Amino acid sequence: MECAKALRGREVRVTLVDRQNHHLFQPLLYQVASAGLAAPEIAHPVRSVFADQENVTVLMGDVGDIDLAARRVTVGERHLDYDYLVIALGVKTGYFGHSDWERHAIGLKSLDDATEIRRRVLLAFERAEMCEDPVEKARLMTIAIVGGGPTGVELAGAFAELARHVLRRDFRHIDTEKAHIVLIEGAPRLLSMYDEDLSAYTRERLESLGVTVLTGAPVKAVREKAVELGDRVIEAENLIWAAGVEAVPIARQLGVPTDPAGRIVVETDLSLPGHPNVFAVGDIAHCIDQGGVRVPGLCPAAIQMGRHAASVIADDLAGPARGGRYAVRRQFRYFDKGSMATIGRSAAVAESMGLKVRGFVAWLMWLFIHLLFLIGFRNRIAVLLQWFYAYVRYRRGARIITGMDRPQDRS
């Protein structure tokens, strides 16, 4: 999307292909999963974004095949011939090569994932309320989250608050404060990309919210409603997988070098080796930038890469001679704005430009930045309103269970 936007006004015909009709604001996905926000509040129709940009055509469809030699992309039954191709297909939840674990532990990458998690977690509390066996009751009220990165931390904090504050007075036969939220991380500490101080602070905050934090606890196996660690088994009605991602399968089928997670290894101009008219940007690209920095799989990096690809294409088209156009390309340099994670309401950790911030101030920064980048004026106001309400009243607006009578038999 950023690449297409940056080509505004250029004499190019851009075709944007996506399997979803909406752009998703991924950093807030955990809030849909934890019933804080409604799905449409963090999504925006791709078509709306480009309604006024005449040189962009949006097609909704799955990319079936990319033929680099023939310069052709297949979408459904259609073939799209290209001069330039920008691959920004992203990543999916990765299970360390254990694809059978996927059945037992749901990942969080799409709105459907998020509403499915919301459905399952809320339903587990409903079942616990009906349940008369105390062991089963405890199992129903256990949520195990694998992965102590930002997504795992944010989910654990949000579920702990959901159970301890939001749902507290709603049930008669269960004490939702006794819900067991377990955060499992294989590495020795949470948020391992952050400074150790911030990791320690995060752990402390989560524990004060009642989360059980298990670090240095690599997952041995995932079974139906149970996760096996080295020394114990955690039985949980809900298992959520936030431990890793891998490139979408098509990346390996291109015949170009990929890294162990299947990401496309790109040149410093973001083009594919031997294919100067093809770029990979965002999470699907494995990129060492001009300064020798490994570009992380973060939203700001993807935005910068998309814009860079657009500028290279624009330079090419403006270049003097067709033959020499690839010789003078500008190289990509990642500008690290820092990163942040929120831990329940009113606490967060942030690292930016060598600064470390934590607590309420970091949370206000998080709030401000996330509202700023949330696409669409309407969404911004609506989300602010929800947050304000949730903050003051300890309520959550999206605590509904849907998908109970999905019309599966209808076409």
Added chain:
Amino acid sequence: MECAKALRGREVRVTLVDRQNHHLFQPLLYQVASAGLAAPEIAHPVRSVFADQENVTVLMGDVGDIDLAARRVTVGERHLDYDYLVIALGVKTGYFGHSDWERHAIGLKSLDDATEIRRRVLLAFERAEMCEDPVEKARLMTIAIVGGGPTGVELAGAFAELARHVLRRDFRHIDTEKAHIVLIEGAPRLLSMYDEDLSAYTRERLESLGVTVLTGAPVKAVREKAVELGDRVIEAENLIWAAGVEAVPIARQLGVPTDPAGRIVVETDLSLPGHPNVFAVGDIAHCIDQGGVRVPGLCPAAIQMGRHAASVIADDLAGPARGGRYAVRRQFRYFDKGSMATIGRSAAVAESMGLKVRGFVAWLMWLFIHLLFLIGFRNRIAVLLQWFYAYVRYRRGARIITGMDRPQDRS
């Protein structure tokens, strides 16, 4: 819910059983189906409503059996014994006895129905954009709605505006203004419960929005993506059924008299004949009130009936002698506040207390009344905001297609 609320502070133990965890504001369901509102905005967790009412326990579950003789309700594996029972199970979409039509024409009774309609309609436009065959393109852009009552009229108006205004600039290969919205009614006019003037006005307004209105056109058959009328067949990618309802099947299994639509025929105190401790209220009840009026299947009637059942139970419990308590019950009298339907933005029809109102004034009334009754402060503000935005900018906030990668294989 109204019955349980009206029993607040009484010395009774109320168990409220529902198959959904949320109360749905049914009159705005068509706005979720037409991408105007997000699902959580018109729903509210039942538990939240009763969080502070100590004598109410909420159970989420399907009612499997009602044994009037044993005074027992089965919910999942649990048996609930009762002294009093209030049956408020409502209705489901009815297909005039042709249950096979259900596969081809989706009804609109739940949030899942609404998001499924939204998904299918938005997806049809996406497919039309990809489609190169003009006949197929036209078929994809056709929405046929069966039933010219308020739901059919509101859906037709909302889809016409979606196509003509909201989506207009978003596509490159289709002209969404040429979308074909067909509203089919078997009776000679739309909104047959309203005055003829208002029916004529409604038709005129819909036609000016580009809707094809077919009245006196009873449905002969419904097939895969086609509806057969007397003299023609309408081929449509989307068929929506808003032509009727019938009581949920359990009503016929009670061994008490039901009407042809399966509704339970109740006494004027709303109790079941021969079962003075069992009441049926809302759409599932067939009731002739004290004044000889047939109580309609409308939201205000259901609210009044629920409150009436509560007052009868409270009277019983306060009554002097157990033996004589049923003799002096108050009879239900329906207070008809009138009814209204909206036709796209800024037009509506309303009838109340002998007054007929139409046009912009009726629409403002509709707006005011629907906001007033929408449960929950937060929802009210959020919906008002959405509507304001939609009105000023001709945008719709919930234009997202979900359910594309439903994790079906997960438990």
